[in-house]
Amino acid sequence: xxxxxxxxxFSTFVTLVTGLIVLLGYFIDFEMLRELxxxxxxxxxxxxxxxxxxxxxxxxxxxxxxxxxxxxxxVYSFMFFVGFVLSLSVGGLLGxxxxxxxxxxxxVIVPIEASLFVVILVTLIYALTRLLQNRLSxxxxxxxxxxxxxxxSSIPLLGIEIPFLHGRDSLLSLAFRVLGTxxxxxxxLGVALGSVITGIRVLFGLDRPYGx
Amino acid sequence: xxTQRCPMCGQANPPHLEVCQYCQARLKPLWxxxxxxxxxxxxxxxxxxxxxxxxxxxxxxxxxxxxRSQMTEGEAFNPEELGEETPILPEGTQDREDxxxxxxxxxxxxxxxxxxxxxxxxxxxxxxxxxxSQSDRFSEPxxxxxxxxxxxxxxxxxxxxxxxxxxxxxxxxxxxxxxxxGFDQEWLELQSGAAQGLDLRETGQAVPPFEGIExxxxxxxxxxxxxxxxxxxxETEIAEGKETLTALPTEEGDWMSEIPPWLETLPxxxxxxxxxxxPEMPPExxxxxxxxxxxxxxxxxxxEFPAWLADVERTIxxxxxxxxxxxxxxxDEVLIEEKDQEVSRQEPQEILPKEEIPxxxxxxxHGLRGVLPAEPLVAEQKKPAKALSExxxxxxxxxxxxxxxxxxxxxxxxKPIPPTKRAKPxxxxxxxxxxxxxxxxxxxxxxxxxSSVPQELSVAVLDAMQAVNQLPAQPTILLxxxxxxxxxxxxxxxxxxxxxxxxxxxxxxxLVSANQNGALQADRLLRQVSQVSGHSYQPGxxxxxxxxxxxxxxxxxxxAQSMTDILPNSVDGEAAWExxxxxxxxxxxxxxxxxxxxxxxxxxxxxxxxxxxxLAETRLMFAVSAQVEPVLLPYYQADPRQVQSVIAGIRDGxxxxxxxxxxxxxxxxxxxxxLVALTGxxxxxxxxxxxxxxxxxxxxxxxxxxxxx
Numbered sequence: 001x002x003x004x005x006x007x008x009x010f011s012t013f014v015t016l017v018t019g020l021i022v023l024l025g026y027f028i029d030f031e032m033l034r035e036l037x038x039x040x041x042x043x044x045x046x047x048x049x050x051x052x053x054x055x056x057x058x059x060x061x062x063x064x065x066x067x068x069x070x071x072x073x074x075v076y077s078f079m080f081f082v083g084f085v086l087s088l089s090v091g092g093l094l095g096x097x098x099x100x101x102x103x104x105x106x107x108v109i110v111p112i113e114a115s116l117f118v119v120i121l122v123t124l125i126y127a128l129t130r131l132l133q134n135r136l137s138x139x140x141x142x143x144x145x146x147x148x149x150x151x152x153s154s155i156p157l158l159g160i161e162i163p164f165l166h167g168r169d170s171l172l173s174l175a176f177r178v179l180g181t182x183x184x185x186x187x188x189l190g191v192a193l194g195s196v197i198t199g200i201r202v203l204f205g206l207d208r209p210y211g212x
Numbered sequence: 213x214x215t216q217r218c219p220m221c222g223q224a225n226p227p228h229l230e231v232c233q234y235c236q237a238r239l240k241p242l243w244x245x246x247x248x249x250x251x252x253x254x255x256x257x258x259x260x261x262x263x264x265x266x267x268x269x270x271x272x273x274x275x276x277x278x279x280r281s282q283m284t285e286g287e288a289f290n291p292e293e294l295g296e297e298t299p300i301l302p303e304g305t306q307d308r309e310d311x312x313x314x315x316x317x318x319x320x321x322x323x324x325x326x327x328x329x330x331x332x333x334x335x336x337x338x339x340x341x342x343x344x345s346q347s348d349r350f351s352e353p354x355x356x357x358x359x360x361x362x363x364x365x366x367x368x369x370x371x372x373x374x375x376x377x378x379x380x381x382x383x384x385x386x387x388x389x390x391x392x393x394g395f396d397q398e399w400l401e402l403q404s405g406a407a408q409g410l411d412l413r414e415t416g417q418a419v420p421p422f423e424g425i426e427x428x429x430x431x432x433x434x435x436x437x438x439x440x441x442x443x444x445x446x447e448t449e450i451a452e453g454k455e456t457l458t459a460l461p462t463e464e465g466d467w468m469s470e471i472p473p474w475l476e477t478l479p480x481x482x483x484x485x486x487x488x489x490x491p492e493m494p495p496e497x498x499x500x501x502x503x504x505x506x507x508x509x510x511x512x513x514x515x516e517f518p519a520w521l522a523d524v525e526r527t528i529x530x531x532x533x534x535x536x537x538x539x540x541x542x543x544d545e546v547l548i549e550e551k552d553q554e555v556s557r558q559e560p561q562e563i564l565p566k567e568e569i570p571x572x573x574x575x576x577x578h579g580l581r582g583v584l585p586a587e588p589l590v591a592e593q594k595k596p597a598k599a600l601s602e603x604x605x606x607x608x609x610x611x612x613x614x615x616x617x618x619x620x621x622x623x624x625x626x627k628p629i630p631p632t633k634r635a636k637p638x639x640x641x642x643x644x645x646x647x648x649x650x651x652x653x654x655x656x657x658x659x660x661x662x663s664s665v666p667q668e669l670s671v672a673v674l675d676a677m678q679a680v681n682q683l684p685a686q687p688t689i690l691l692x693x694x695x696x697x698x699x700x701x702x703x704x705x706x707x708x709x710x711x712x713x714x715x716x717x718x719x720x721x722x723l724v725s726a727n728q729n730g731a732l733q734a735d736r737l738l739r740q741v742s743q744v745s746g747h748s749y750q751p752g753x754x755x756x757x758x759x760x761x762x763x764x765x766x767x768x769x770x771x772a773q774s775m776t777d778i779l780p781n782s783v784d785g786e787a788a789w790e791x792x793x794x795x796x797x798x799x800x801x802x803x804x805x806x807x808x809x810x811x812x813x814x815x816x817x818x819x820x821x822x823x824x825x826x827l828a829e830t831r832l833m834f835a836v837s838a839q840v841e842p843v844l845l846p847y848y849q850a851d852p853r854q855v856q857s858v859i860a861g862i863r864d865g866x867x868x869x870x871x872x873x874x875x876x877x878x879x880x881x882x883x884x885x886x887l888v889a890l891t892g893x894x895x896x897x898x899x900x901x902x903x904x905x906x907x908x909x910x911x912x913x914x915x916x917x918x919x920x921x
Contacts, residue, residue, distance in 0.1 A: 036771075041769055044767075049762040052728075061371075077780060097735070097784065101732075102735075106736065109697045110736075111697075117700060122646045125895050127897070128896045129900050133903035148897060154861075156886060161664075
């Protein structure tokens with residue numbers, strides 16, 4: 001079986017050297033090191049852009065195959081090709097400041113995404129109403145009560161503000177803020193530690209996320 | 213039709229072929245016997261009835277037997293060759309050796325194994341008359357003699373033919389095979405003297421005890437010399453006047469019961485005939501209780517048991533009877549097995565007589581008798597043993613096997629998936645939710661204002677206002693916009709007053725986005741704010757759009773390190789950093805303020821982490837969605853602060869508008885927002901209560917239905 005190039009020791013060596021140079025560039029103020037670090041980052045940005053283009057080509061390929069093989073889904077794929085060609089021609093040829101491009105954003109992209117957002121809102125409310133029917137538990141009660149109190153605390157009841165409930169300095173708002181901040185701090189610490197460990201493992205070649 | 217059968221494959225072949233036409237095996241041997249040996253030409257499947265020449269060598273090939281017979285008949289014994297050697301032993305000694313040979317070798321048995329010198333010795337000790345009488349006696353078969361006795365005749369013939377008067381002088385046997393064995397010399401001399409009537413002691417010459425005697429088999433002796441014949445021979449010798457030793461017993465079997473002197477001296481033989489048997493005394497602790505034991509000729513049944521032993525017998529006997537009666541009778545299997553064993557014992561094993569043992573006629577083993585399995589036996593077609601038509605299993609085992617087979621059959625069959633109880637979608641309820649929210653939004657837009665804008669002063673909003681107020685005139689602001697179309701309305705309401713205040717100060721915006729739609733959304737946001745707030749901001753003069761920043765976190769880090777190299781051009785293709793307002797901007801620190809507008813908490817965190825190294829914390833602001841606020845609060849509440857200020861959601865936007873006296877989208881949307889949010893709270897509470905009741909009512913019924921199943 002042919003061994004993958006990305007799993008070869010050479011790729012591991014490249015990853016290790018690149019990571020060490022970028023990492024040392026944070027702590028050591030050395031001109032050459034800083035220059036190398038920036039070059040590696042620049043290459044990374046260019047490669048990410050190329051990857052985005054590859055993703056676009058892959059999307060085109062998938063819809064092209066659907067258009068040829070599946071007549072039932074050909075309509076959607078056909079609409080995709082129409083939208084892709086239209087967006088590419090308007091944005092690429094006419095430019096982002098063109099009125100047609102603005103109209104495309106104002107009357108197509110934003111309304112569609114906003115409507116999807118409304119659908120999510122309706123679905124979430126529906127799911128919350130049936131939460132206790134499907135599974136009656138203490139945690140579901142707590143979850144539901146938290147949502148209702150959070151919404152009530154964020155808005156006045158038809159112009160009437162309750163001292164206990166409304167206001168940024170109210171007891172409920174303070175409790176949510178303290179609890180929320182504490183939880184987020186814990187999450188951030190966990191994310192930071194996980195990032196450090198992942199970076200070390202990649203630097204030592206224990207993890208090889210590339211090529212997988 | 214005359215055919216010949218192949219010894220290898222068993223197929224019939226024409227008689228003239230020498231090689232099998234089926235397996236190419238040779239049908240006729242390469243070497244064949246001389247024509248006179250017709251008896252050796254044995255056809256396949258036909259046993260040879262020829263009497264063996266040497267009875268004690270039944271398995272020797274015919275060619276060997278014939279060659280031996282030729283030696284004994286054609287090639288006469290050459291006495292001159294032997295006459296050159298001087299005999300060492302005197303005649304008397306030689307006679308005595310003959311007697312010993314007769315005793316230990318049983319006469320002329322195993323004649324072919326006897327060396328020439330011994331054969332000559334035997335021939336010398338027999339006179340012609342004796343040989344004649346002996347040969348006559350043995351050569352007259354009174355009845356058909358089995359093959360294992362046929363050697364007598366042949367032996368007599370051989371002896372008569374090979375012995376001659378010239379053979380009396382034979383080379384003596386000087387080897388002493390049993391020299392190290394301590395035989396009793398006197399006893400041996402007596403034995404030899406009894407046979408020959410000579411006193412060996414007179415010769416004064418020591419003779420090895422077994423000189424000239426070959427090892428022999430006792431069974432062979434017993435078969436060669438049956439007691440009757442041996443006795444007759446002895447009587448004949450006595451009648452002929454031969455001297456017999458007086459010490460020899462005359463009665464039949466006495467010579468066997470006599471114990472030789474050397475055997476009497478062996479240890480362990482303490483008992484002497486004629487001794488009185490002393491009673492065996494019991495051990496000391498039993499003396500007085502048990503009488504001394506005396507061996508008598510009485511049988512056990514004739515002995516009268518003592519009283520105490522009889523009592524014990526009477527007490528044990530009933531219990532023994534009950535135990536015997538309680539024993540389980542033997543099962544059928546045991547009885548069958550015992551019966552089979554009995555039958556096998558009764559059935560005599562079929563032993564083929566020697567004449568029926570075929571002789572191999574082809575191949576390298578030609579002439580050997582019984583060496584290989586006989587061809588007829590090999591070629592014989594036998595039916596295989598009849599197998600049992602039914603398994604010997606019990607009913608329980610059969611039932612278990614059937615159950616196991618049934619399980620295996622059912623294992624391969626697809627099982628229908630039981631329909632799961634899935635909650636039916638309540639489309640009507642979904643539609644009712646949508647209509648309620650839509651109605652609340654419409655009412656909020658049409659009937660506003662009916663609610664008061666929050667009046668409390670937020671610290672974060674004050675920090676944001678302070679940071680904007682501290683901006684210099686004509687500031688250059690980096691505006692990072694990472695929003696999607698669905699969140700555009702919220703972010704516009706949140707940042708409109710802030711951007712309006714910046715525009716009022718003549719700010720120049722540099723737009724960049726890590727989102728694919730961010731550049732478009734940023735352009736649209738500034739245009740909307742400028743239009744609503746009454747500014748005349750235009751692309752190029754009011755802002756410069758750098759477009760999309762690829763690479764995620766890597767792109768952010770590279771942009772923070774050297775933004776002019778990462779994004780050198782605007783989306784219009786112009787050299788971005790050559791613009792008039794950006795002549796002095798070469799790094800993040802050159803911007804007067806950096807404002808990040810996003811609704812994604814992860815993206816907000818990444819921007820904080822990547823921009824912190826190249827930017828003072830006093831110049832970093834965040835305008836985010838309400839859901840991102842908890843993530844940014846730790847950075848905002850840190851000491852020192854990593855973020856200048858955080859404006860989160862429509863509420864903070866409305867507060868900012870109120871505090872800065874710049875009414876905008878936040879205040880316009882506030883009534884609608886509050887009404888829709890309140891409608892949502894009502895729907896959630898009411899719907900949850902109703903469905904909870906339905907669930908409590910339906911749950912017992914479902915349990916009742918599940919129990920019988």
